[in-house]
Amino acid sequence: MLTDKESTPESTFDPVPEAKRLLRCSRVATLATLAEPEGFPFASLVNVATAPDGSLILLLSRLAGHTRHLDADPRMSLLLYSAINRPSKGDPLAHSRLTILGKAKRATDAIEEMLRTRFLARHPKSSIYADFVDFGFFHVTIEAAHLNGGFGRAANISAEKLLTPVGDADDLTAEEPDLLAKITEKEPDFAHDLAQANGGASEKAWRAVGFDPEGLDIGNEERLIRIPFADRVTTEKELRTQIAALLAKARKPS
Amino acid sequence: MLTDKESTPESTFDPVPEAKRLLRCSRVATLATLAEPEGFPFASLVNVATAPDGSLILLLSRLAGHTRHLDADPRMSLLLYSAINRPSKGDPLAHSRLTILGKAKRATDAIEEMLRTRFLARHPKSSIYADFVDFGFFHVTIEAAHLNGGFGRAANISAEKLLTPVGDADDLTAEEPDLLAKITEKEPDFAHDLAQANGGASEKAWRAVGFDPEGLDIGNEERLIRIPFADRVTTEKELRTQIAALLAKARKPS
Incomplete structure (x- = not known):
């Protein structure tokens, strides 16, 4: 899926730990979905949390455009960006950010309680509206990721390397x-x-x-x-x- | 294009000035483009500036994925978000953000100098790489916009209302x-x-x-x-x- 050529290996740049840090520390992200008609890209803001394996959790309202988009086509991208989550100085393009590509689907009964527990532990204030009838949890499976660690530091990261095995x-x-x-x-x-x-x-x-x-x-x-x-x-x-x-x-x- | 139902008019909420403020004050934004294959959404970070009419200006490298995406399909979305541009406290979803839908195309010779002047006035440090052979200016025409002014405050805004007439x-x-x-x-x-x-x-x-x-x-x-x-x-x-x-x-x- 990612055929980017911009990877520029540097001996001092270790992209996987930085990607894992962004994945685990981000509380907010930009979501890109496909809007009607004909898949126009649509960028919006969401709160995020991780499941134990690092797959992502969203709490979305049926009233929001991005939720309707995902119900129609679960393909999406999330930008996890340190400066949204932790204000920092200087050129934003000098700071690391992680693009996730994957699919977001409504929680199945089997995992909804886990998603809820993990999400609300990271966003305690969301408990105010998490049980509103129009809100629902979405589970994001990760297919590929791309870390941009600042100018000249970019790397594609496989889902396997980014995620945490939890079967055992x-x-x-x-x-x-x-x-x-x-x-x-x-x-x-x-x-x-x-x-x-x-x-x-x-x-x-x-x-x-x-x-x-x-x-x-x-x-x-x-x-x-x-x-x-x-x-x-x-x-x-x-x-x-x-x-x-x-x-x-x-x-x-x- | 936007058929959102979430607009909740409030007598005290005036979305157009807030949308114009986000449009004009944002220096950084999340870009959503369509990646190969088959239009998977892709979210990345870009610096932005405005032309006099409020249409947007990007300075992109040919080496970056989003640039190849736009060359293949100019449809894109930008999220302009006050907390990226100006760190703030509290729940990020309580702060206003503006989703732009439009098309980003390489600058024509007729407007490249204007785009360059406006962009570099807002991003003086970008002059370091603006003339690198792989970098080029893109002009974003706006087709629709959606302001989310925080919980319960959302409004679709037409391009006509968001943009500034400059013909005279x-x-x-x-x-x-x-x-x-x-x-x-x-x-x-x-x-x-x-x-x-x-x-x-x-x-x-x-x-x-x-x-x-x-x-x-x-x-x-x-x-x-x-x-x-x-x-x-x-x-x-x-x-x-x-x-x-x-x-x-x-x-x-x-």
Whole structure:
């Protein structure tokens, strides 16, 4: 699908971790859909969240144009852009952004509760309207991605490289809210301390909003921080070990 | 093209001035194009500027996917979003954004110099690469627009309402750089003083970057401010009268 020639490999530029960071930290994105008639492209703004595997979640209203477009043709693109999610200075084209190509379809009953839990953990204010009759969750499967890491730094990234395998971690991710509650009960400041050590120093009200085999997502009302694990986790014990290691590092006097 | 039903008229919500403000103040936007094969939507980031009539200007590299898409099919959409252009707090969906539908085509010789002058006045740093052989200016004609002014505030806006008639002001706009230089020579602080009075108080290095019959654009390296005229201008005398009136208001002790 992506036949771009603009990839310019640089020894110092590692596109996959940056693409994963944008995928996991973005709370808002631009959505491109196909409008009637005859597939005119249509750009709009949406809130986004990730499922454990990194596939995306949208909460859309039937009253909005993009929702009707997706019901008619699920093909879409999302631009995840650090400066929308985290204001920054300078030329916007110097900052990294990730184009996702994929399909967005209404949630099936089998996964709706997971999508809802993950989305509302990342967008707590959306609980005000998430249950309105016209709103519904959409699940975005990713087919291809393109990272533009700033001038001269571009790379196509396969869905396989961007996504996180979760087949061996179903038991773990199914218990996500309970496990986070248990860890927080034992270590009430852990999300705050991890945020302080990972670029969230001057902000408050951090909480753990989710995890997957590759990392932990810390959030507050306006921002997400991604903290990758050193080793992949598929059990509660491994999860606790990784979080303990991150905490030890965060709390170590510098 | 837009058959959206979400328009919810409110007596206090005037969509056209807000749409014009987003159109004129945006320096960066998300572009939706149609990728091969079979018109998959593709979202990417671009810098934008306006021609005097409000039609848009892009500076694109032949090496980028979106440029190849537009050369094959000029249909596109642009999302102009205040929070990309001006960081703001709170739920991004509460802030206004404008979806433009139209066509982007390579500049013809007849208008390339105008597009270049307007674009580089708004993006001075782009002069570094504007003349690279792979870069070219594109002119975006607007066919329809949709303003989402935040929850429950949406309106379709015709191209006619969004654009600025300029047919009677060709002589004036053709002299834009010279006229701005003359006004600045006489009143070196005028852009700075207008910026201070129009929301640019704490920032420096403001300059007048352009005008059209409906208003003046003030800019610095990171931001544009739109200052509408009280009355439409089509002559140098009317332009000077409107700017003098804005300056008198800006400098009036409060």
